[in-house]
Amino acid sequence: MxxxxxxxxxxxxxxxxxxxxxxxxxxxxxxxxxxxxxxxxxxxxxxxxxxxxxxxxxxxxxxxxxxxxxxxxxxxxYKSQGTSLAPSDLKGAAVVEQWASVEVANFDPYASGIVAELVFKKLFNRGEPDLERVKQLRAKLDATLDVYDKILAKQPFLTGQQVSLADLFHLPYGAKLFVAQHGDAITSRPNVKAWWERLTSRPTWQETAAAGAH
Structure with missing residues (x-):
C-alpha cells in the first residue's frame, strides 16, 4: 500500500x-x-x-x-532518499528540533492568528475580523522575524547551509500571510525575504501550492 x-x-x-x-x-x-x-x-x-x-x-x-x-x-x-531534511548527527538533529520548536512557539501562533482573522473568518463566514488582535499578533510576528533576519544574515537557512524540516514547516502559513495582505512582514526584511524566495522557489512547494489553488 x-x-x-x-x-x-x-x-x-x-x-x-x-x-x-x-x-x-x-x-x-x-x-x-x-x-x-x-x-x-x-x-x-x-x-x-x-x-x-x-x-x-x-x-x-x-x-x-x-x-x-x-x-x-x-x-x-525515507532517510536515504530525496532531500535530507534532518541531519543524522546528534547536534545537527538537535538544531533542527530547536528551530522546529521556534516555528511552533514563535511563528505559527502569530502568522496563523493573522490568517484566521483576515482570511478564514471571511472564508467561513465567521464574522468580522478583530483588527486589534491582528495588530497585536503582527507586533509579535515582527519581533520574531527581526530575530530571523539576524540569523539569516549569516546563513541561507534557519538551521545552517541546508534546507530542513524546520524551514519547510513555515511555508503554509507564511504563504497565507500574503493572502492576508501581511506579506510585507517577510518582504520588508532582506534576509528573511531571500530565505523565503529560496523556499518558495523549490519545485516541491510550487507543486504543493498549485495543487492547493484548485
Whole structure:
C-alpha cells in the first residue's frame, strides 16, 4: 500500500505534509475530507483523528496525525532518499528540533492568528475580523522575524547551509500571510525575504501550492 494523506490540498497543515513528501520523493494519494459536509467531525473520522482535524497519514495500516509529527516520520522512514531534511548527527538533529520548536512557539501562533482573522473568518463566514488582535499578533510576528533576519544574515537557512524540516514547516502559513495582505512582514526584511524566495522557489512547494489553488 502507498502513503495516503486524509486531508485537502488547500489545507495549510495538509500542505505541510505534502511538501515534505515531495522533498523525499515519496508518492502519495490525497484522500479528500469533505469539510463542507462536516466529514472531519464525523464519528468515523474521529476514530482516526480524535480532534477532528486534518491531515491524517495512513501508511499500510499505521495512522498518524499532526502535520509536524508526520513530517518527522516521513523524514525518518525515507532517510536515504530525496532531500535530507534532518541531519543524522546528534547536534545537527538537535538544531533542527530547536528551530522546529521556534516555528511552533514563535511563528505559527502569530502568522496563523493573522490568517484566521483576515482570511478564514471571511472564508467561513465567521464574522468580522478583530483588527486589534491582528495588530497585536503582527507586533509579535515582527519581533520574531527581526530575530530571523539576524540569523539569516549569516546563513541561507534557519538551521545552517541546508534546507530542513524546520524551514519547510513555515511555508503554509507564511504563504497565507500574503493572502492576508501581511506579506510585507517577510518582504520588508532582506534576509528573511531571500530565505523565503529560496523556499518558495523549490519545485516541491510550487507543486504543493498549485495543487492547493484548485
Amino acid at each position: 502507498g502513503i495516503k494523506v486524509h486531508g485537502a490540498p488547500f489545507s495549510t497543515c495538509t500542505q505541510r505534509v505534502a511538501v515534505v513528501l515531495r522533498e523525499k520523493n515519496v508518492p502519495f494519494e490525497i484522500v479528500p475530507v469533505n469539510f463542507a459536509a462536516g466529514q472531519h467531525k464525523s464519528e468515523e473520522f474521529l476514530k482516526l483523528q480524535p480532534f477532528g482535524q486534518v491531515p491524517v497519514l495512513e501508511d499500510d495500516g499505521f495512522f498518524l496525525f499532526e502535520s509536524r509529527a508526520i513530517g518527522r516520520y516521513i523524514e525518518n522512514k
